[in-house]
Amino acid sequence: MxxxxxxxxxxxINMLFDIYGPLLTGKQSTFLGLYFHxxxxxxxxxxxxxxxxxxVYEHIKRAEQALEDYEAKLGLLRKHExxxxxxxxxxxxxxxxxxALPGELKELVRKLYNID
Known part of the structure; x- marks a missing residue:
């Protein structure tokens, strides 16, 4: 890598942790925070x-996987981006x-409404 x-x-991982961190176990949250933050x-x-x-490695890997699973199901980071x-x-x-192209602003506003 x-x-x-x-x-x-x-x-x-830091962005996912900011969003989904409270859903992790105490150890996962602690170890992930120490390692990445x-x-x-x-x-x-x-x-x-x-x-x-x-x-420690196993706790961190499980936490990373949990964060990715939450994102796959909820898509909050994708929607934010x-x-x-x-x-x-x-x-x-x-x-x-x-x-601005004609109607571009209207289209952008429509996109905002349809992200969720």
Whole structure:
């Protein structure tokens, strides 16, 4: 995995954690937060909680899978990204950065209403 892919994965997990974190178990939430938010290593977490690195790894992997499962079922991150893209386009139209095609603003508003 390249550093760019690793960063992309970390950003995705952090965004999913922000949305679905309260649905995780206490250990999953704690270990995932330490690993992805606070940049602890598996060894540091294992030492602090007096468990094996493998146990920490398993908790984190299960937490990642749970977050991805929630996203697959609920799609809240996907919907957020769609709204952000539409909002950016609307801002660009009002800032005069691009010329609006006839009816484009109306279409963007319709998209916003239909995301959910």
């Amino acid at each position: 390249t550093s760019e892919e690793a960063l992309s994965k970390t950003n995705r 606070d940049d602890y290593s598996l060894g540091e977490i294992a030492e602090e909680y007096e468990i094996s690195r493998q146990a 769609e709204r952000r893209q539409v909002a950016e386009r609307i801002e660009a139209l009002f800032a005069g950065e691009t010329s």
